[in-house]
Amino acid sequence: MSSSAPDRSLQMTSTLTAAGDLVLDLATVQTPAPGPDEVLIQIEATPVNPSDLGVLLGPADPARARREGARTVIPLSPAALKAASRRLGHTLTIGNEGAGLVIAAGDQARDLLGRRVALLGGGMYAQHRLAKAADCLVLPEGTTAAEGAAAFVNPLTVLAMIETMRLEGHTALVHTAAASNLGQMLVKVCAEDQIPLVNVVRRPEQAELLRGLGAEHVCDSSAPGFDDDLRAAVAATAATLAFDAIGGGRIASQILAAMEAAATARMTDFSVYGSIERKQVYIYGVLDTGPTELLRNFGMTWNVGGWLMPPILMRLGPERAAQLRQRVLAGLKTVFASHYSREISLAELLEPEVLLASTRKATGEKLLINPTR
Amino acid sequence: MSSSAPDRSLQMTSTLTAAGDLVLDLATVQTPAPGPDEVLIQIEATPVNPSDLGVLLGPADPARARREGARTVIPLSPAALKAASRRLGHTLTIGNEGAGLVIAAGDQARDLLGRRVALLGGGMYAQHRLAKAADCLVLPEGTTAAEGAAAFVNPLTVLAMIETMRLEGHTALVHTAAASNLGQMLVKVCAEDQIPLVNVVRRPEQAELLRGLGAEHVCDSSAPGFDDDLRAAVAATAATLAFDAIGGGRIASQILAAMEAAATARMTDFSVYGSIERKQVYIYGVLDTGPTELLRNFGMTWNVGGWLMPPILMRLGPERAAQLRQRVLAGLKTVFASHYSREISLAELLEPEVLLASTRKATGEKLLINPTR
Numbered sequence: 001m002s003s004s005a006p007d008r009s010l011q012m013t014s015t016l017t018a019a020g021d022l023v024l025d026l027a028t029v030q031t032p033a034p035g036p037d038e039v040l041i042q043i044e045a046t047p048v049n050p051s052d053l054g055v056l057l058g059p060a061d062p063a064r065a066r067r068e069g070a071r072t073v074i075p076l077s078p079a080a081l082k083a084a085s086r087r088l089g090h091t092l093t094i095g096n097e098g099a100g101l102v103i104a105a106g107d108q109a110r111d112l113l114g115r116r117v118a119l120l121g122g123g124m125y126a127q128h129r130l131a132k133a134a135d136c137l138v139l140p141e142g143t144t145a146a147e148g149a150a151a152f153v154n155p156l157t158v159l160a161m162i163e164t165m166r167l168e169g170h171t172a173l174v175h176t177a178a179a180s181n182l183g184q185m186l187v188k189v190c191a192e193d194q195i196p197l198v199n200v201v202r203r204p205e206q207a208e209l210l211r212g213l214g215a216e217h218v219c220d221s222s223a224p225g226f227d228d229d230l231r232a233a234v235a236a237t238a239a240t241l242a243f244d245a246i247g248g249g250r251i252a253s254q255i256l257a258a259m260e261a262a263a264t265a266r267m268t269d270f271s272v273y274g275s276i277e278r279k280q281v282y283i284y285g286v287l288d289t290g291p292t293e294l295l296r297n298f299g300m301t302w303n304v305g306g307w308l309m310p311p312i313l314m315r316l317g318p319e320r321a322a323q324l325r326q327r328v329l330a331g332l333k334t335v336f337a338s339h340y341s342r343e344i345s346l347a348e349l350l351e352p353e354v355l356l357a358s359t360r361k362a363t364g365e366k367l368l369i370n371p372t373r
Numbered sequence: 374m375s376s377s378a379p380d381r382s383l384q385m386t387s388t389l390t391a392a393g394d395l396v397l398d399l400a401t402v403q404t405p406a407p408g409p410d411e412v413l414i415q416i417e418a419t420p421v422n423p424s425d426l427g428v429l430l431g432p433a434d435p436a437r438a439r440r441e442g443a444r445t446v447i448p449l450s451p452a453a454l455k456a457a458s459r460r461l462g463h464t465l466t467i468g469n470e471g472a473g474l475v476i477a478a479g480d481q482a483r484d485l486l487g488r489r490v491a492l493l494g495g496g497m498y499a500q501h502r503l504a505k506a507a508d509c510l511v512l513p514e515g516t517t518a519a520e521g522a523a524a525f526v527n528p529l530t531v532l533a534m535i536e537t538m539r540l541e542g543h544t545a546l547v548h549t550a551a552a553s554n555l556g557q558m559l560v561k562v563c564a565e566d567q568i569p570l571v572n573v574v575r576r577p578e579q580a581e582l583l584r585g586l587g588a589e590h591v592c593d594s595s596a597p598g599f600d601d602d603l604r605a606a607v608a609a610t611a612a613t614l615a616f617d618a619i620g621g622g623r624i625a626s627q628i629l630a631a632m633e634a635a636a637t638a639r640m641t642d643f644s645v646y647g648s649i650e651r652k653q654v655y656i657y658g659v660l661d662t663g664p665t666e667l668l669r670n671f672g673m674t675w676n677v678g679g680w681l682m683p684p685i686l687m688r689l690g691p692e693r694a695a696q697l698r699q700r701v702l703a704g705l706k707t708v709f710a711s712h713y714s715r716e717i718s719l720a721e722l723l724e725p726e727v728l729l730a731s732t733r734k735a736t737g738e739k740l741l742i743n744p745t746r
């Protein structure tokens with residue numbers, strides 16, 4: 001092994017204490033040494049995705065966060081504590097993905113020394129991260145850590161949505177909260193693959209943003225004619241699959257009703273049970289934590305379910321998953337580019353006002369952590 | 374062809390008029406003559422299932438029904454009219470299943486003449502019904518029409534639920550509104566097949582009824598400890614599949630939360646995304662027409678969807694479907710026996726007070742129509 005690593009290293013942790021406090025900390029840990037097939041990555045960039053905030057905060061309300069020395073403490077409400085009871089006593093590390101420089105390597109991994117790599121796998125909100133050499137995605141020459149930091153979660157989620165569509169026999173997509181970083185990627189990938197896409201956004205300026213990217217079907221749920229717009233777009237695309245990042249409220253129900261209206265319009269006979277075309281809404285996000293309300297005015301052939309990207313990659317198998325990763329690498333500066341509103345240090349993320357801002361879920365607010373700061 | 378059929382015959386119809394009225398009528402039609410492979414059945418018994426009322430009434434409120442001569446008219450509220458707009462101008466016949474005597478037969482179907490048969494297929498609320506000989510289920514000697522009238526919908530729904538469980542890899546069931554005729558059958562069939570079953574009922578006397586049938590797990594949603602009872606029963610049975618006849622409200626959500634609690638208790642590690650065990654609730658009834666409310670406090674691996682029996686029979690194929698029908702025939706007087714609170718004529722069903730009583734959905738209230746009265 002060869003190494004230029006310091007002895008001690010910072011690692012962000014989130015712990016739910018028996019007292020009912022969520023304690024966020026930067027723990028000082030011994031810098032790990034790579035085994036023969038491992039490398040040590042000095043993390044240079046790691047994005048703040050909604051899924052990372054989910055692990056960091058659980059059901060805690062960042063508005064209640066306060067500093068206690070170097071730590072940030074958030075007392076949980078009784079309801080939040082009950083919802084998080086399975087976390088009690090667990091100390092979780094944070095950060096699904098990131099990129100950085102290989103500064104130490106085991107004997108079988110020396111070819112990676114000095115290379116910039118991206119990694120998916122948790123615990124990236126840290127100064128250093130040990131990884132199997134085989135798990136590292138070597139970034140092409142000329143790719144910065146910031147460009148490679150988000151090479152997994154959003155790009156592979158977008159591609160896994162499209163793979164799900166194909167696996168389950170659909171031919172078009174509906175996507176909500178479509179002006180998100182992920183939604184913008186989906187617009188570009190669907191354009192490349194000629195997949196009809198209905199984009200549902202919540203504000204006029206988001207509709208403009210997507211139209212500026214070339215999106216054909218954009219429905220603004222704040223507009224008075226939204227339901228008619230949605231039905232027209234769903235009918236025009238014949239979409240029978242939706243991915244919903246919102247979760248709460250009636251948007252899933254509205255989408256299913258639009259799909260059913262289009263499906264019954266394609267029927268020649270009448271059935272009180274509605275159409276038999278398979279209609280599916282997958283909920284993959286929680287922008288609205290309230291209950292999902294289904295009016296069930298969409299026949300009897302429908303499904304609403306949770307959805308995660310990793311099980312789809314498992315289902316596709318390693319060969320197809322590798323093809324998807326190669327597609328991402330080739331598009332890191334174009335289709336799969338992420339855009340950040342601000343770069344911060346590890347410590348800054350734990351400041352109560354930064355936590356609060358990061359959970360505001362406004363489109364365009366996206367933080368990148370640089371642990372070398 | 375040989376026949377003892379009268380020239381004219383009564384047929385119940387439900388029509389949504391352009392004026393926004395649902396008109397229920399007994400139309401006088403020409404008695405149809407069987408083709409070579411057909412028979413004419415004189416219907417002697419046909420049950421009033423919730424699914425029949427769904428076709429008869431759509432979203433109309435029977436409390437608003439009034440007689441106009443021989444017809445019953447229900448003015449639809451604007452909301453109901455909108456919900457039923459696809460029915461506009463359609464005249465529907467009613468009655469999914471029934472039994473009766475073959476009184477005329479085509480040349481290739483003469484062996485059925487004089488036999489008592491059961492039939493599934495719509496239009497059974499009539500004095501006579503034409504059918505393909507091949508679609509008739511010949512009832513065993515000594516079976517009355519009343520005993521054979523409900524040989525399809527409830528029995529095959531129960532068996533299709535169990536087949537769905539096996540097809541989709543589950544090993545136990547949760548069932549709501551479990552004291553219904555169908556629910557009582559499910560208790561008996563699950564006992565025969567040694568399938569763990571969690572019965573959810575809404576009143577103490579319903580719990581008693583099911584315990585009297587030998588049901589092991591009965592949870593009364595009107596009891597203060599219901600949620601704990603449900604969680605304990607779901608954990609004890611390891612059920613990950615539920616069939617819900619209620620539809621509205623939070624029962625599907627509660628069941629998924631109970632399944633998730635049991636699944637995470639079986640996990641050795643912690644994940645913010647919850648367990649990866651597949652958890653499914655199928656909604657097959659509409660006892661509560663209100664929205665389905667999902668709290669999504671059950672991880673990311675879950676599905677809620679509509680469910681109907683016929684697509685499952687299609688999926689199983691004709692050979693397995695025939696086996697299921699034979700099992701029903703063998704159990705018509707025992708496991709698959711239906712119980713009726715009252716026998717009525719075709720005309721009586723259209724009386725406003727009978728319509729209202731039939732939709733009251735109280736367990737034990739079940740009507741049998743005898744069109745020969």
